[in-house]
Amino acid sequence: MTSLHRQFAVGASHLFLQRKRNPPVGARPGTLVPAPDSPPPVIRLMRYDADHLEERTIEDVGEIAGILERGEGVSWIDVQGFGDEATLERLREIFDLHPLAIEDAINTPQRPKAEIYENFYLYITRMVRLGEHREICSEQVSIFLGKSYVLTLQEQYGDVFDPVRKRIRQSEGMIRKRGADYLAYAIIDAVLDGYYPVIEMLGDRLHELEEAILERPSPAGMRRIHTIRHELLALRRAVWPQREAVNTLMREESDLVSPIVRQYLRDCYDHAVQASDTIETFRELAASLMDLYLSSLSQRTNEVMKVLTIMASIFIPLTFLAGIYGMNFDYMPALHIWWAYPALLVVMFLIAMGMVVFFRLKGWIGRS
Amino acid sequence: MTSLHRQFAVGASHLFLQRKRNPPVGARPGTLVPAPDSPPPVIRLMRYDADHLEERTIEDVGEIAGILERGEGVSWIDVQGFGDEATLERLREIFDLHPLAIEDAINTPQRPKAEIYENFYLYITRMVRLGEHREICSEQVSIFLGKSYVLTLQEQYGDVFDPVRKRIRQSEGMIRKRGADYLAYAIIDAVLDGYYPVIEMLGDRLHELEEAILERPSPAGMRRIHTIRHELLALRRAVWPQREAVNTLMREESDLVSPIVRQYLRDCYDHAVQASDTIETFRELAASLMDLYLSSLSQRTNEVMKVLTIMASIFIPLTFLAGIYGMNFDYMPALHIWWAYPALLVVMFLIAMGMVVFFRLKGWIGRS
């Protein structure tokens, strides 16, 4: 039960995570309100072109301004942890981010979306992955795409971007020959790829549940269906708007995203559609499982009732007969006839057999 | 139970509040029909530009005409209470409001909407907040946006605009440097921000209910689910049309709303979408909880039936046997054999054990 509860709690936390932290009263829009438990920011830089690769952790935010000015190559600045407001404010200045844009990135959670600003694109997405205990972890990632940089922001440590990093480190990889837009695509694709293991895990659970319910419907099964529905709802809320967001990026006429990368984004779009299709199918399957469960339960109650009814219907009349001849009337002639007792036993046996035949005919005995 | 009933009543009043007060028979359109329990109007003025701030209560409506004529700065005239028709009529004249516009503002409730008139915009919205007992209070606010003024009208005292007022009072705030359109945006944003605590409260209640039902399904739980559904329906009706209304403001080509403020309105739009998304998710969750509740109930009925069936199936046959040997026939040989009594007891014990084994095999005893 405990593991069930943990699972359940995870589902719940997912769903209720859309808990907006309001800026302090009187604050102007654009006020940054990072989560109180967000760790101190760690900033990692990957800077590359076809021939060179620079990868390191940045200690002083101010450095970034210099890097951006140098101009050549693509820079990926990856910021994890919002625990220091000064750093965030500094980032806003260096990249010249619109107050609403940085607010959307910091004041999580936001609905996934793509927004087009004058000097950059903002793509807000929700990353999911399986945690240590196969629970679903979910976090908002904000991707700022500029001419020669990609800036990613997330609240907690840990991401699903290692495949992207490995591809950058391979000097012969296509990613090294392309611009910041291709990097942004690779990151978005990695986020969407991260949904598949989660969806598969839910599919496996549904499959196990299906077999468990076919075998024996239990209250625990019911709760697990509810938990899965819960989690599917949360996933759907995360995936659905990403279709629209990728579409916005694809459609926008702009210099920031090249036509070639737009073709790759179409692939992302297909993945988002496929993921939400699968989630919808699982939702319908879960609903069908619920019906199956309820009907199995009704079926079992029906069977319990049949056993009770058969037992009671056979023995209650017999007990009544025994009660009759247990009465103490002075004048009960049958009591004094020697064959009355065995005769009564035979009658009782015939009544019992009659009831059994009756129930067989009704199909309550001997057939399922 | 009483607190439940109060809660419930609140939900109901919300839902049924769309009770249109028809103008008296024979009245032309544009007739004002304020609610009979509306208190006398209190008019507050905030008038500001980057350097000055004037904040006071206006006793004589006529004064406003003079203020509007002076021209410079932004004036926020906030009218609460419709208890005096003469005042309302006077306001209509001063601001030169279209009869249908003022009718929509006074004859509450209306569906949230934005309407474009020649000399002003009318934005009708529904403000919600948590009352003293954490019940949901809801009220219509009508926002008239003109060149240099914002006029807000509401039926009862009390609002969610204090953050806006505080920002105006801070001389360095951005709001002081911008026009009436930004003020209107700030007010609309404050209304939408007001939905979050209410939605969160419902989320918390759903979460508690979920745990309560997992622990022990009770009729009170069922009623609470119904109440929450009720309230979610009411919230949905309030939020949904606001998406469309904000959209109308954003799209309209006009001098009254500057491009910069339109970008801010996009943020409002996102908030409205996020709020309605969350409400939809809660509605599905509530439906799933209902299923969980019903299945728990079926499960429990099933268990009750099992206990009954087991008790009855074990003891009814035994009682019958005891009844047999309680009969008063003269010729019952078994009665006179000394080991018959202990033998019968043993037989009875074996029958009882047989039934227990049978029920164990069926899984009714010893497994959940």
Add this chain to the structure above:
Amino acid sequence: MTSLHRQFAVGASHLFLQRKRNPPVGARPGTLVPAPDSPPPVIRLMRYDADHLEERTIEDVGEIAGILERGEGVSWIDVQGFGDEATLERLREIFDLHPLAIEDAINTPQRPKAEIYENFYLYITRMVRLGEHREICSEQVSIFLGKSYVLTLQEQYGDVFDPVRKRIRQSEGMIRKRGADYLAYAIIDAVLDGYYPVIEMLGDRLHELEEAILERPSPAGMRRIHTIRHELLALRRAVWPQREAVNTLMREESDLVSPIVRQYLRDCYDHAVQASDTIETFRELAASLMDLYLSSLSQRTNEVMKVLTIMASIFIPLTFLAGIYGMNFDYMPALHIWWAYPALLVVMFLIAMGMVVFFRLKGWIGRS
């Protein structure tokens, strides 16, 4: 029960009223087939301009041609009752109505719609009002709008237009200063206003039902939910297409409807949307009530079962024990020990107490 049945029957008649009367076989389209129970036509004229008002009943249909020719002012010809085909045919000729248009008006019921013909507009709507016993009465009204006239046709006597007539009689009313299009608007508005009392009545009934079911679920409650759903379905069918119909009038570029009246029609549109919103909400509420009802019923069955199980589980074993010592074996040593009887009573008491404690632990006694 009788009042329930009457109510129910009303709901049913509403729903099935879409019973098309086919023209006799072989008839060409445009054949008029008035309802057989339609009373003889009564024709009322209101003819007015800003200064004059003429109001009377027209006995001879031919008169109308003359009135229309006179040209000045606005004429409202209100025809109630289709009991005389010659009159209807004469009307068609005088107003030069397209065969399909007059057919739609006479061969009720039609789906509400607006149709644009060359020389007139046809607006078909469905009027509802509460009858004497607070049952819902519904009837089709067809509004023909020409340059200087409005022709309204309905099958039975009785309408919701008295407020419009009163406004016409007031010489200072706005309606007197405007054209036929404003009159048509006023009539359409009166029809839509007529939905509010009906919707409110259903809202009140839902509210009562809600409280009744919270108190005690009864089969009558179930039937009343069904009846309300029935009526909401009928109302929805009537309101929904009116949105589209008003929209058609608003959008159509034409001389017949002036821009000012189009603004007023926008208000009608809002009312139609608000009405259908409320109906949808009520439908969802009714569905939620159904769930509440069913769960209450399950809860009650569960409670009944518990009482039975507790009674049976306590007394069946005790009765068995009593049965044991009621047997007539010669050798039952316990029967002859003086303390056996009280001891047995004590044992029985302990068993009963044990069962009570068991059921308390299971939560079946002493908690709800």
Add this chain to the structure above:
Amino acid sequence: MTSLHRQFAVGASHLFLQRKRNPPVGARPGTLVPAPDSPPPVIRLMRYDADHLEERTIEDVGEIAGILERGEGVSWIDVQGFGDEATLERLREIFDLHPLAIEDAINTPQRPKAEIYENFYLYITRMVRLGEHREICSEQVSIFLGKSYVLTLQEQYGDVFDPVRKRIRQSEGMIRKRGADYLAYAIIDAVLDGYYPVIEMLGDRLHELEEAILERPSPAGMRRIHTIRHELLALRRAVWPQREAVNTLMREESDLVSPIVRQYLRDCYDHAVQASDTIETFRELAASLMDLYLSSLSQRTNEVMKVLTIMASIFIPLTFLAGIYGMNFDYMPALHIWWAYPALLVVMFLIAMGMVVFFRLKGWIGRS
């Protein structure tokens, strides 16, 4: 039960009739595969203009070519029965039909649709009517509309076009003065008019069912609801695409359909919309009836349980008491006190009364 089964089977055959007969393997598209049970074709000609009418059965298909060449007037060639492939092939040649068009007409069933070919329009529709036993019969009718002819094809004998034929026979009818497009309209209209009696019949059955379930829910009622749902599904599938099909005809800019006939087609469109509206409403009503049925059943089970619980709760404790004093202990002092027996009877009576009062308080006795 038999009539129910027949009814049911009819519903099923309807639904599963979308059983596509595939052309033999290796056949090119355009291969004709008429139903094996289709009778030999009967070809009827109606050829008319304002003054003349020729009506006869055509024995030799080749004749038609000559008729078409003559040019003047409108020819309606009505082919019923596909039992002879040579005839069909000949028709294809004479009318110069596209292979896909004739394939759609012959290889029934197809989804209703309108298709625009170069030299003709193809309108595929589904005709329904009530059979002898008031069962629903349904068949595909394909209407080819050319410049001066209408060709209708259907698989079995029997149609709903007699009203159209009668109108053609009346020399003064409008249909005689108009072209082939008006004839096609008249046929489409007759098909749509044919839905009304069927819909009405289902409405009547729903109404009867409603009353039957209010009176006494029976398993037969449940099956009848299922059958009606079945039939409504089939009707919906037939009507829904006809809206789109009529719309295609109305929208298409072409010489084949004159503007006047387009106005008449708008009327057809309204009828199709009205029919599908009614079907949707009936579907919702049937779903509500299902709920009503299930809740009635639960209610009845609840009542049965109450009777059992009341009987058992009153008599089981009393029987136990009787059992106590039926024991054979030597030392049972109460047995020898003369007033013990009447006292016990009084106690038993009091206990029984106590239980009755308890159940009255719980509302199980004396209230519904």
Add this chain to the structure above:
Amino acid sequence: MTSLHRQFAVGASHLFLQRKRNPPVGARPGTLVPAPDSPPPVIRLMRYDADHLEERTIEDVGEIAGILERGEGVSWIDVQGFGDEATLERLREIFDLHPLAIEDAINTPQRPKAEIYENFYLYITRMVRLGEHREICSEQVSIFLGKSYVLTLQEQYGDVFDPVRKRIRQSEGMIRKRGADYLAYAIIDAVLDGYYPVIEMLGDRLHELEEAILERPSPAGMRRIHTIRHELLALRRAVWPQREAVNTLMREESDLVSPIVRQYLRDCYDHAVQASDTIETFRELAASLMDLYLSSLSQRTNEVMKVLTIMASIFIPLTFLAGIYGMNFDYMPALHIWWAYPALLVVMFLIAMGMVVFFRLKGWIGRS
């Protein structure tokens, strides 16, 4: 039960087959990841024009380049089995396929879609057919359409294209006279035709289930409904996107698909719509069957309860009476009256009859 389980498992495997095989970590997009159990590729060539036909198996992939260069005629290269990556890579080079295109074809499963590349079209579809045990087999087929070739790729051996091959072999067939676009159409059409037998099989199963449930609702029936729902979900996911995909092909302005073939594709579109319509109808029918099943179950539980209640209500009071006169009080005057015993029997008989009459009046006996 075993056949049921196999059936069920098949349904499940269908649904969960959307299990994406991710490329190895660090791989660039375009990495091919064929299923590990895919057999070695078998490549078949059909090359034809109106006069010639060449049909053979290709052993060496390199050969294809030469064939394509020769230019005249249409070549169909059919690749089944992805078990050799080198072959796949070689194919990519020969046909100059975009990395994303070949990735979509190899890394199954993908959602059905049509994609327009510069030098070819990619049409991904899902082929279904009935296996040996009438289970549903499903596989992805990717169709590349170039100027003079069609390349089809699928993971496992076996397809539904034999009718197409037969038509190519017939020298007089239309397919021999047309280009590669017509061949692609014929293949797409064959895939869609393959859905009909599967849909029909499900329709037959639903029909059988319907009759089985009307006869006797069993838990196996419930599971079969669930399985069918499962399979319908899977089919829907496969068919639905094909409508969109065919539409993309039809709409695209391009040289690759001629206008004549576009007309044929319209026919494919109609088939896809018809198939998804039927699937939707079956889904609703399955839902209605579920209701029917549950209500039958409730009905049966109700009947079981009635039998129990009737038996218990008749005999429990009688047993109590017998218990009374079985007590051993010294002073029970009735015991010594000679007519008391027969009188009691008469009273018991009357009570039993009274109960029977009571239950008849309630309709529990003698009516269903």
